[in-house]
Amino acid sequence: MKSLSLPNIFSHQILALLGVLAINWLVFPGFFDVTWKDGRLFGSLIDVINRGAPVAILAIGMTPIIATRGVDLSVGAVMAVAGAVAATFAVSGHPLVVTLAAALAIGIACGLWNGMLIAFLGIQPFVATLVLMVAGRGLAQLITEGSIVTFSDPQLIFIGTGSVLGLPMPAVIAFVLMLAAHLFVRRSAMGLFIEAIGTNRSAATYTGLRSRSLILAIYGFGGFCAGVAGIIAAADIRGADANNAGLWLELDAILAVVIGGTSLLGGRFSIPLSVLGAVIIQAMNTGILVSGFPPEFNLIVKAGVIMIILILQSARIGEVVAAFRTSRQSQGKK
Amino acid sequence: MTETSRAVLEATGITKTFGNHTALRNVDIAFRAGEVHALLGENGAGKSTLIKILTGAYTLEQGTIRLDGEPVSFSTPLQAQALGIGTVYQEVNLLPNMTVMDNLFIGRQPRRFGLVDKRTMERQAREILAKYGLDIDVRAELSTYSVAVQQIIAIARAVELSGKVLILDEPTASLDAAEVEKLFDIVRRLRDRGLAIVFITHFLDQVFALSDRVTVLRNGQLIGTRPISDINRTELVKMMLGKDLALHHGDILAEESEVGETLMSFRGYGLKGKVQPLDLDIHKGEVIGVAGLLGSGRTEMARVLFGIDAADSGRLSIDGRETTVRSPRDAVELGFGFCPEDRKLDGIFGDLSVRENIVIAMQARLGWFRALSRDEQLEIAGNYIEALDIRTASAELPVKLLSGGNQQKVILARWLATDPRFLILDEPTRGIDVGAHAEIVRMISRLREDGLALVVISSELDEVVSYSSRVVVMRDRAIAAELHGADINVQRIVETIAGNETAPAEAHP
Numbered sequence: 001m002k003s004l005s006l007p008n009i010f011s012h013q014i015l016a017l018l019g020v021l022a023i024n025w026l027v028f029p030g031f032f033d034v035t036w037k038d039g040r041l042f043g044s045l046i047d048v049i050n051r052g053a054p055v056a057i058l059a060i061g062m063t064p065i066i067a068t069r070g071v072d073l074s075v076g077a078v079m080a081v082a083g084a085v086a087a088t089f090a091v092s093g094h095p096l097v098v099t100l101a102a103a104l105a106i107g108i109a110c111g112l113w114n115g116m117l118i119a120f121l122g123i124q125p126f127v128a129t130l131v132l133m134v135a136g137r138g139l140a141q142l143i144t145e146g147s148i149v150t151f152s153d154p155q156l157i158f159i160g161t162g163s164v165l166g167l168p169m170p171a172v173i174a175f176v177l178m179l180a181a182h183l184f185v186r187r188s189a190m191g192l193f194i195e196a197i198g199t200n201r202s203a204a205t206y207t208g209l210r211s212r213s214l215i216l217a218i219y220g221f222g223g224f225c226a227g228v229a230g231i232i233a234a235a236d237i238r239g240a241d242a243n244n245a246g247l248w249l250e251l252d253a254i255l256a257v258v259i260g261g262t263s264l265l266g267g268r269f270s271i272p273l274s275v276l277g278a279v280i281i282q283a284m285n286t287g288i289l290v291s292g293f294p295p296e297f298n299l300i301v302k303a304g305v306i307m308i309i310l311i312l313q314s315a316r317i318g319e320v321v322a323a324f325r326t327s328r329q330s331q332g333k334k
Numbered sequence: 335m336t337e338t339s340r341a342v343l344e345a346t347g348i349t350k351t352f353g354n355h356t357a358l359r360n361v362d363i364a365f366r367a368g369e370v371h372a373l374l375g376e377n378g379a380g381k382s383t384l385i386k387i388l389t390g391a392y393t394l395e396q397g398t399i400r401l402d403g404e405p406v407s408f409s410t411p412l413q414a415q416a417l418g419i420g421t422v423y424q425e426v427n428l429l430p431n432m433t434v435m436d437n438l439f440i441g442r443q444p445r446r447f448g449l450v451d452k453r454t455m456e457r458q459a460r461e462i463l464a465k466y467g468l469d470i471d472v473r474a475e476l477s478t479y480s481v482a483v484q485q486i487i488a489i490a491r492a493v494e495l496s497g498k499v500l501i502l503d504e505p506t507a508s509l510d511a512a513e514v515e516k517l518f519d520i521v522r523r524l525r526d527r528g529l530a531i532v533f534i535t536h537f538l539d540q541v542f543a544l545s546d547r548v549t550v551l552r553n554g555q556l557i558g559t560r561p562i563s564d565i566n567r568t569e570l571v572k573m574m575l576g577k578d579l580a581l582h583h584g585d586i587l588a589e590e591s592e593v594g595e596t597l598m599s600f601r602g603y604g605l606k607g608k609v610q611p612l613d614l615d616i617h618k619g620e621v622i623g624v625a626g627l628l629g630s631g632r633t634e635m636a637r638v639l640f641g642i643d644a645a646d647s648g649r650l651s652i653d654g655r656e657t658t659v660r661s662p663r664d665a666v667e668l669g670f671g672f673c674p675e676d677r678k679l680d681g682i683f684g685d686l687s688v689r690e691n692i693v694i695a696m697q698a699r700l701g702w703f704r705a706l707s708r709d710e711q712l713e714i715a716g717n718y719i720e721a722l723d724i725r726t727a728s729a730e731l732p733v734k735l736l737s738g739g740n741q742q743k744v745i746l747a748r749w750l751a752t753d754p755r756f757l758i759l760d761e762p763t764r765g766i767d768v769g770a771h772a773e774i775v776r777m778i779s780r781l782r783e784d785g786l787a788l789v790v791i792s793s794e795l796d797e798v799v800s801y802s803s804r805v806v807v808m809r810d811r812a813i814a815a816e817l818h819g820a821d822i823n824v825q826r827i828v829e830t831i832a833g834n835e836t837a838p839a840e841a842h843p
Contacts (some may be wrong), residue, residue: 082798189697189705196694197682206642206680207748208666267685 013260013276016309019278023092024287031290040163044290046171052156052282053170054079054229054246058253059260059274060174060181061225064218066257067198070118070125072219075226075253077136078110079246082230087240090151099156104227110136111223115216140242149240160235165297170232174275177228181221182271191269194218198266213221252281259309280309341400342367342530343388343419343499348397350383357383361397361556363549365499365530370521372533372545372562374574376628376793380554381534388532390414391423398427401498409598420492428478428488429467435474436452436457438491450578462490467521482513486520493524500524501532505542518544536629538567538832552576567832574627575828576796594618597755597787600639603648608634610812611647614789616756622779623789623802625827632791633675636758641665666699668756670696671749675760675791677738681745684734689715691733691744696751710796718747723773739770746777756787763794775801795824 010106024031024044034043065072086103093100112323117128124315162169185191197204197211204211229249234240259277262269286304288298341364352356358380365371365393375381386392390398390408398405401417408414411421428437435455436443444454459472466486469672476484485505492500493800502521505516521544525531533545541548542562550573557573597618604611609631616622626632637643641659650657652668659665665672674680683691692715697706706714714731722743726736733744742762747755763771778790778801792798798805807830815830 005375142619187705189700189702192690192694192697192705195686196683196690199685200680202680203683205674206640206662206674207695208663209694214702 001223013273013280015172016259017276017280017283019189020283020305022289024291026285027291027293031287036166039166040168041166044286046168048282048286049174050168051286052279053174054233055249055252055256055276055281056174056278057177057225057229057232057279058249059256060178060271061222062250062253062257063260063262063269063271063274064185064194065125065222066254066262066264067194067266067269068215068218069198069201069217069263069264070215071129071254072111072114072222073126073129073250074110074114074132074136075222075229076246076248076250077133077140078107078223078226079230079233079249080140080240081110081136081143082107083234083240083245084140084149084242086156086231086234087149087151088143088154090153091149096153096155099153100231103231105222106166107223107225107227107230108220109223111220111226112216114223115219118219119212137242140240140245144240144242146242148239148241154239155232156235157238158235160232160237170236173228173232177225178271178275183272190214195267195269198269215315248312252278255306256281259306267294280307336361340367341365342402342405342633343629344400344403345384345388348384348394349394350380350387350395354553358387358554361551361554363559365532365557365795366547367528367530368525369534369546370525370531370544372535372541372548372552374535374541374548374570375551376574379551379574381551382503383554384551385421385503385532385534385805388414389419389501390768392563396470407716413595415492417497418498419501420496420499421501421503422485422488422492422505424507428476428484430484431475433473433477434463434470434487435472435478437487438462438472438494456786462494463487466490467516482509482516485509485517493529498530500534501528501534503534504536505533506535506537514540536627538570538627541570542567550574561628568829571828571832575793575831594620594785598650598652601649601651603645603650604636604640605634605643605646608643609638609645609810610810612813614806615815616789618755618787619782619785620803621782621788621790621801623798623805623822624789624808625793625795626808626814626831627800628793630808630831632808633760635808635813636760636789636791639665640670640758642672666695666752669752669754671695671752671754671757673742673745673749673757673759673762674778675764677741677745677765679826682733682741685732687730688719688724688733688736688744689729692718692747694753695748699752700742714751715747722747722750722777737767737770739774740765742766742774746774750781754786757789759782759788759790762790762791763792763797795827798827799824807831 028044031044034041034045036042046255058079062072062075082103084105086099089099089102106245114129114132117123117131118125159169159173165173185194193204193209193214196207196209197214201211226246230246233245256277257274258264259280260270260274284302285298293301296306344364346362348361349356350360361380361384363384373381373384377658383392387394390411390413392407394407400406401419407416408417431441432440438459439455441496443450444458445451446454455656456472463470463472466489468483468486470479470483479487488501489500505517509517521531521533535541545562547559547561548565548570549559552569552574557576594617596615598616600612600614602611602613612635624632624635634643639659641661641664644660650659657668659668659670663673678684683694689711693706693711696714700706718724719726719729723744724736724740724747726740733741736744762774762778766774775797778788782788782801782803790798790801799822802822805822805827807814807817807827809831812835817826817830
């Protein structure tokens with residue numbers, strides 16, 4: 001679906017990505033080198049899309065959630081749960097289909113749990129998903145019985161480390177998921193409904209939208225995405241680490257969505273731009289790693305770059321603030 | 335109360351503007367010691383602006399305020415309080431998680447050796463509350479007491495702090511009949527002690543029960559101040575609504591005989607605490623005008639009919655078939671539409687385009703799977719932009735950039751796109767300019783001619799008279815009367831709203 005304003009917004013994120021890549025190239029001239037070896041591509045760029053895939057997948061699920069004025073803090077923990085389920089199923093010799101189905105099902109179930117607390121009990125998303133953020137890791141530890149469960153199912157490992165047409169499998173999955181989700185929300189009326197609910201929940205209800213079931217479904221989808229990311233993370237290290245899998249990734253995912261231009265106040269959203277946001281974050285991470293900077297600088301540099309990106313976008317925030325002020329004034333408040 | 339008693343608080347020439355909107359225009363008002371002075375007016379009349387100026391919440395720009403004859407100025411509520419003007423709001427603004435005595439003394443606790451003297455504080459708190467006939471444990475948390483008790487504590491605090499003028503802003507809104515009576519006793523006692531009491535309410539019964547004088551504001555202007563003994567209900571309502579009774583006599587556009595067959599009938603339809611059970615038949619091709627003061631249950635009725643607050647009693651049949659409306663979703667499914675009173679809050683999707691705002695209800699009805707293509711959306715939106723003369727540079731403009739009248743038309747277009755049988759319009763002309771106002775009134779008549787059934791709620795009685803085939807008057811959360819034919823004129827409506835026949839007491843279940 002083509003929107004008139006899309007290229008305009010696009011320029012922000014594209015510009016940011018180009019900037020980050022250019023700096024990477026300056027500090028590490030070999031950044032753009034890509035080589036073909038053993039039937040697959042290697043290089044820093046490939047590394048960016050490969051390492052960035054889990055956060056990109058989380059961001060795909062996080063985008064509709066944030067667009068409805070919500071947030072899901074539990075996706076990192078849900079990754080751990082899904083990874084733990086995948087690992088234990090693989091170890092006990094289940095076929096791949098069953099393993100994947102089980103891991104995705106638990107992801108969806110976690111998402112629906114969040115959605116139920118938020119849509120039907122009216123608990124604030126921040127608090128509701130905080131519950132599972134904490135409990136999820138406990139659940140994962142219970143499933144793995146406190147140890148790191150390693151597996152050797154080659155099919156499952158392929159999902160984390162294999163390649164298709166020379167491209168890393170996680171990146172391919174993220175791309176396909178992005179395309180499917182984007183087409184789905186824009187070809188159906190789902191995108192309009194999500195933006196309507198995010199813009200004005202009360203008006204959406206008055207209009208006859210089933211806000212609650214829609215919100216439930218959106219969190220379910222967020223859980224599904226966390227499940228996919230969890231499987232990839234587990235397959236990548238050939239094991240499930242209940243304590244560290246997906247740790248803090250929910251914050252990167254939220255950041256990716258914000259960099260992608262979706263407001264935390266809900267409303268307009270774009271899944272491809274959120275994915276681009278995830279790629280920008282990973283390009284930064286990889287850039288700092290390969291540049292030879294001491295790793296201590298990593299987080300500080302990252303924070304600085306993020307600040308710059310957000311300030312770049314703040315022209316729009318300024319507009320909103322100005323519009324808000326005038327509307328408040330005309331309502332007769334001070 | 336004697337006419338000669340002095341004015342404690344006197345405001346003259348008060349004018350307040352916000353941007354290019356004038357909220358108050360040259361208002362003079364005086365409150366005397368030992369009187370209960372009711373302040374009346376519909377929404378937007380300027381009551382709350384006036385109160386906020388008198389209590390220092392807004393700064394005074396034009397005019398003078400005199401306290402005991404001396405000109406005063408204050409820029410914060412705290413200063414006004416210190417000078418003797420205390421306010422008690424509808425929503426008690428005390429600290430619910432602190433004790434009763436803390437609430438009474440906060441900021442001025444009795445001290446001993448630099449520490450708060452709890453024992454003295456407790457004794458004094460008991461003494462204060464005893465004056466109000468309240469014997470409670472002052473060490474208990476405030477929130478453990480009922481709203482009525484909290485209200486009295488708030489009054490006690492305001493009187494202790496200020497003691498000259500007491501402003502009560504809709505103090506009875508959440509109290510039951512017995513509690514209201516108790517509150518009134520206290521207010522009368524304070525009046526007899528020489529306080530000037532300003533009493534803001536929507537309930538006419540209470541105005542007549544308690545007040546000595548009454549002042550009416552409308553559209554930011556002073557309409558008049560009268561002793562309560564010199565005025566009756568009808569005159570008071572006339573002052574509030576601003577109706578010249580000679581006007582529009584017999585000016586009925588829609589004859590009831592034109593009305594088509596029965597579309598739906600509500601029987602015993604109501605919701606506890608919101609709307610008392612009502613019977614209403616709605617026919618095709620008719621406009622039912624709904625009149626009533628603020629708080630009479632007008633909007634509450636609309637919300638129940640549309641399923642926003644689902645009815646808990648009664649039946650509904652449409653075209654002779656029994657059905658239920660449990661949610662707006664059900665209502666939309668049955669071909670209802672609803673233009674809410676507060677466009678910004680419940681109506682428009684500000685950041686979304688005019689196109690999206692128009693197609694959303696139709697799309698909601700189709701479901702997410704059968705999406706309208708962009709071309710279809712543009713076609714539909716374009717049609718309505720033309721048909722309703724919506725002034726917008728483009729269908730892609732965010733709707734928040736449109737004027738109020740055009741936003742209202744967008745919401746109307748949204749419902750017309752769903753091909754409805756029944757539309758509810760809650761204050762469709764509020765806050766929009768004169769031109770768009772006339773267009774919307776014309777549109778209502780045109781929709782009626784097309785065979786739609788409409789319920790239109792409005793405070794503009796001229797307007798109600800001009801388009802209604804029937805008028806329903808609401809009072810005390812119930813239908814007080816239905817007016818037909820020659821009875822549809824402003825005078826009859828005003829008299830019915832005022833309820834000159836013995837009005838039933840305000841009932842809170």
